[in-house]
Amino acid sequence: MTREARLDYFPWKDEYSVGIFEIDSQHRTLIAILNRLYSELWEDKAQESLDAAIEELIEYTKTHFAFEEALMEKYGYPGLPAHQAIHAKLTREVGEFRNSIDQGRLANPLDALPFLKDWLTLHILKQDKEYASLIADLIE
């Protein structure tokens, strides 16, 4: 299969939208990192690509989580402490996943994809909808 013909591993869907343009755009960036990894894993530098993608996801989520928390604070979202705890848990989970890769517990780099997809799906589809629906109404 050519690179051009390959479909995204994790295609963006309208239902992922949380109704705030900047948040959607950051979520699309997270998904794009995963799709690029999927594409690269078919090429030679599998382990290298996986390490780089996880690093990039960890770095970008730091920025993204800080942005979300600042937004929640700005609009006085009462669930901020609970959402900070969710962010801490998500950060811990991906950190532990990186450790397991570092320790060679992943037989095939492709095995990382389902974990990362679920990790992002939970964050975007479930956990961000609640705060975003409240804040989107205030922004409008």
Ligand SMILES: [Fe+2]
């Ligand atoms: Fe988010």
